[in-house]
Amino acid sequence: xxxxxxxxxxxxxxxxxxxxxxxxxxxxxxxxxxxxxxxxxxxxxxxxxxxxxxxxxxxxxxxxxxxxxxxxxxxxxxxxxxxxxxxxxxxxxxxxxxxxxxxxxxxxxxxx
Amino acid sequence: xxxxxxxxxxxxxxxxxxxxxxxxxxxxxxxxxxxxxxxxxxxxxxxxxxxxxxxxxxxxxxxxxxxxxxxxxxxxxxxxxxxxxxxxxxxxxxxxxxxxxxxxxxxxxxxxxxxxx
Numbered sequence: 001x002x003x004x005x006x007x008x009x010x011x012x013x014x015x016x017x018x019x020x021x022x023x024x025x026x027x028x029x030x031x032x033x034x035x036x037x038x039x040x041x042x043x044x045x046x047x048x049x050x051x052x053x054x055x056x057x058x059x060x061x062x063x064x065x066x067x068x069x070x071x072x073x074x075x076x077x078x079x080x081x082x083x084x085x086x087x088x089x090x091x092x093x094x095x096x097x098x099x100x101x102x103x104x105x106x107x108x109x110x111x112x
Numbered sequence: 113x114x115x116x117x118x119x120x121x122x123x124x125x126x127x128x129x130x131x132x133x134x135x136x137x138x139x140x141x142x143x144x145x146x147x148x149x150x151x152x153x154x155x156x157x158x159x160x161x162x163x164x165x166x167x168x169x170x171x172x173x174x175x176x177x178x179x180x181x182x183x184x185x186x187x188x189x190x191x192x193x194x195x196x197x198x199x200x201x202x203x204x205x206x207x208x209x210x211x212x213x214x215x216x217x218x219x220x221x222x223x224x225x226x227x228x229x
Contacts, residue, residue: 008152036220043116043204043220044155088155099170100218102154 003027006089006103015112019076023089023103026070030091030101033065035074038086038105047087048074079110114139118205118221125195125228132191133224135205140185142208145218146178149202158203161188195228202226 006023013019021035031052036044048063050056056063062075072091076083088105115138125131135144146158159167159180167180181189192199202225206218 002154004154006154041222041225043118043206043222046113046219090155099157100155102156104152104154 001026003101004089004091004103007106008104010107010109012109012111013079015079015081015110017079017110019074019079019083019108019110021074021076021087021089021106021108023072023091024070025072025091025101027091027093027101028067028070029093029095031094032092033063033072034090034100035061035063036088036090036102038088040085044088076108079108081110081112084109114141114207114219116205116207116219116221118224120224121222122225123227125226127196127228129195130191130193131195131226132189133203133205135188135190135221137186137207142185144182144188145206146180146188146190147204147206147220149204149223155204158190192226195226197228200226200228 004023004025033050035048037047038044048061050063050065053065053067060077064073086105086107089103090100092100117136119134123131144161147155148158149155157170158173158178159169161167161180161182163182163185177193179191202223204223205221
């Protein structure tokens with residue numbers, strides 16, 4: 001079983017839709033959670049980061065962590081064609097701060 | 113955030129040869145990381161490079177295959193040696209993101225897309 005599972009998609013939605021991207025994980029020691037956005041032929045770009053459980057909002061983006069279910073989500077409101085990219089979740093434990101564990105990424109396409 | 117320049121951006125190489133990938137950062141950073149991104153798979157950490165010490169390799173990656181140099185606080189190289197088609201992948205350099213501190217994520221370069229034929 002992979003430590004982090006993420007549906008690869010692709011997920012195709014119309015402009016203006018609310019997008020929900022999710023990851024599940026198996027290691028209960030993960031405490032730091034991140035979402036990266038990766039455009040085609042570019043490196044991943046840090047989008048959101050949260051510690052432990054709870055929600056964090058930044059503009060149209062909301063990151064949510066449910067540690068009891070080992071489940072994290074990224075919500076995108078009012079999605080735009082410019083949001084079309086691959087979204088990767090990543091996480092790490094408090095004691096192994098060098099190593100991020102990534103999901104495989106979900107490809108999102110927002111059409112006008 | 114730090115700006116990373118990674119070269120080359122892509123290359124097509126013959127099997128059995130070696131390719132050295134360069135990573136230049138516009139600010140001094142303590143740790144630099146090399147990742148591999150294969151199609152349909154998650155980013156995998158190859159090794160961590162600290163200036164002035166040997167790189168630390170993850171399970172499944174060895175120094176003979178992926179030698180790394182870290183001559184100063186702004187530069188690192190990763191060499192992919194004796195390449196085979198299985199080494200075809202995207203190789204990414206990353207550093208601690210000063211916006212978030214060491215507990216969170218990294219800034220990544222644009223990557224080197226390597227094809228071995």
